[in-house]
Amino acid sequence: MLEFRDVTVFLGGVRILRNVNFHVNQADTVAMIGPNGAGKTTALRSVMGFTRMTGEILFDGRELSTIAPARRPGLGIGYAHEDRRLFSAFTVEENIVMPGQVAKFSAAELAHKLGRVYEILPELREMARRPAGSVSGGQGKMVALGRALMIGSRLIMLDEPFQGLAPALARRYSEALRALRDQDREVTLIITESNPKLLRKFADRALVLERGEVREGSLSDGKDAA
Amino acid sequence: MNTQLFALAIFDGVAYAALVFLVAVGLTLIFGVLQILNVAHGSFYAIGAYATASLGGMVFAAGFSPYLAFPLMLIVAVLVGIALGGLIEQFLLKRIYVKEGALQLLVTFAVFMILEDVQRLVWGVQPYFESSALQALGNIKVLGITYTVYQLIVLPCIALAVLICLRLFLRRTLSGKLILAVTEDREAATSIGIDADRVYLLTFIVGAALAAFGGALASATTSVVPGMGADMIVLSFAVVATAGLGQIEGAALTALLIGLGRSFAVYLMPELQVLVPYLIMLLVLLVRPQGLFGIAQARKI
Numbered sequence: 001m002l003e004f005r006d007v008t009v010f011l012g013g014v015r016i017l018r019n020v021n022f023h024v025n026q027a028d029t030v031a032m033i034g035p036n037g038a039g040k041t042t043a044l045r046s047v048m049g050f051t052r053m054t055g056e057i058l059f060d061g062r063e064l065s066t067i068a069p070a071r072r073p074g075l076g077i078g079y080a081h082e083d084r085r086l087f088s089a090f091t092v093e094e095n096i097v098m099p100g101q102v103a104k105f106s107a108a109e110l111a112h113k114l115g116r117v118y119e120i121l122p123e124l125r126e127m128a129r130r131p132a133g134s135v136s137g138g139q140g141k142m143v144a145l146g147r148a149l150m151i152g153s154r155l156i157m158l159d160e161p162f163q164g165l166a167p168a169l170a171r172r173y174s175e176a177l178r179a180l181r182d183q184d185r186e187v188t189l190i191i192t193e194s195n196p197k198l199l200r201k202f203a204d205r206a207l208v209l210e211r212g213e214v215r216e217g218s219l220s221d222g223k224d225a226a
Numbered sequence: 227m228n229t230q231l232f233a234l235a236i237f238d239g240v241a242y243a244a245l246v247f248l249v250a251v252g253l254t255l256i257f258g259v260l261q262i263l264n265v266a267h268g269s270f271y272a273i274g275a276y277a278t279a280s281l282g283g284m285v286f287a288a289g290f291s292p293y294l295a296f297p298l299m300l301i302v303a304v305l306v307g308i309a310l311g312g313l314i315e316q317f318l319l320k321r322i323y324v325k326e327g328a329l330q331l332l333v334t335f336a337v338f339m340i341l342e343d344v345q346r347l348v349w350g351v352q353p354y355f356e357s358s359a360l361q362a363l364g365n366i367k368v369l370g371i372t373y374t375v376y377q378l379i380v381l382p383c384i385a386l387a388v389l390i391c392l393r394l395f396l397r398r399t400l401s402g403k404l405i406l407a408v409t410e411d412r413e414a415a416t417s418i419g420i421d422a423d424r425v426y427l428l429t430f431i432v433g434a435a436l437a438a439f440g441g442a443l444a445s446a447t448t449s450v451v452p453g454m455g456a457d458m459i460v461l462s463f464a465v466v467a468t469a470g471l472g473q474i475e476g477a478a479l480t481a482l483l484i485g486l487g488r489s490f491a492v493y494l495m496p497e498l499q500v501l502v503p504y505l506i507m508l509l510v511l512l513v514r515p516q517g518l519f520g521i522a523q524a525r526k527i
Binding site (some may be wrong): 073 | 397400403404406407410411413414415416417418419420421422423
């Protein structure tokens with residue numbers, strides 16, 4: 001459902017991705033692993049349309065370069081930035097609901113999706129009315145996940161979700177991911193992580209990004225950790 | 227300074243501050259969202275004034291009620307915002323968002339110069355005076371001073387209403403929320419499907435319409451002359467800089483501060499009248515470079 005074809009990205013004169021080719025199937029849970037600076041975030045940002053790239057990215061058979069970045073979430077792509085990027089002017093719930101409002105979901109659909117988000121992440125319901133600027137970094141990651149779930153009916157991309165999470169929160173976060181997988185077996189998940197051990201039990205495939213190139217990896221022995 | 231003179235200075239200051247606020251709030255909104263200091267904002271003010279004065283002249287000469295001036299002002303403001311503001315954003319500013327600030331400033335300055343000449347072409351250089359709206363509402367006596375209802379009550383109420391409506395629009399409506407989201411983080415906004423280009427266009431239209439509305443309201447109180455746009459852009463820039471760029475409520479309080487400072491100068495030290503707003507700005511920025519209400523780094527409106 002997602003395919004990179006010879007994707008090359010330069011950022012500020014430096015080549016971040018070099019002729020990257022890979023293919024992700026519908027309903028896969030993919031761990032994208034590799035050291036910091038390997039290009040994981042750039043790969044995800046390219047799907048969202050935030051990089052200048054050559055090559056092609058196909059989503060459900062459609063060439064993404066023909067679709068403006070602001071229209072891509074409407075295809076069912078949810079994306080959680082590594083650094084949360086919540087809108088501090090709004091409450092937690094407003095942040096979560098916003099992608100659905102932008103996509104013009106009906107009131108019933110919004111309520112249904114929000115209920116689903118709270119089912120997977122019940123702690124968000126408790127902080128629903130708090131200003132997003134006041135939640136802790138770890139809670140912010142949960143909110144960012146909730147926001148990605150709101151719109152990501154086909155593909156959810158999580159950038160370094162475990163980065164900087166306290167152990168208890170990290171456990172909660174992986175529970176939530178498992179709950180998500182139990183609830184929706186069709187959605188495709190791509191999770192970047194520099195420590196593959198964290199995703200070993202969870203992902204069913206690993207893509208290793210190193211020095212701007214991608215190869216198939218394995219999660220079982222952890223040797224692919226850079 | 228006796229009580230009456232004191233009250234008169236306050237009335238003058240408040241009436242003037244209301245007009246300055248309408249222009250300054252549009253300027254600060256545009257800066258807060260687009261990060262562009264729009265010098266052409268003064269032209270929107272002047273064109274709003276010219277259009278209202280000349281169209282109003284025609285309407286009232288044809289024998290229509292002077293109260294039609296108020297809907298006319300609104301229509302002029304919306305038209306200037308959409309036609310002029312929309313076109314400038316789409317065909318000029320859109321191309322230069324990624325360029326450096328100095329270039330953006332030069333482009334909006336060039337637009338301002340062009341629009342100055344357009345005004346001379348369309349309306350000539352003779353002053354326009356059309357105060358039917360002001361006269362229709364009559365006078366009011368407060369503290370022994372006779373003052374126009376239009377300036378003492380209507381203008382401040384409109385300014386206050388605009389402030390409240392703008393805040394409600396930003397906080398409660400989806401369009402407003404999208405503006406806040408794009409202001410805070412354009413990339414994050416795009417990644418949840420917000421079309422930042424459209425938000426920029428909407429913001430610029432709203433800001434331009436506010437300036438034109440200020441000009442439309444001002445046209446009833448003063449003669450509309452060439453150069454009024456330049457005076458207003460400099461003054462409203464002083465307000466915006468003193469308040470802190472992007473501060474909406476701050477712009478209201480600062481407009482009041484500068485309006486009062488200016489009107490007291492008129493009565494106490496007339497020779498300093500023009501200078502006082504900039505003295506206030508200078509003093510504030512020396513102590514607080516981010517402005518009275520500015521936050522050092524966060525982008526918020």
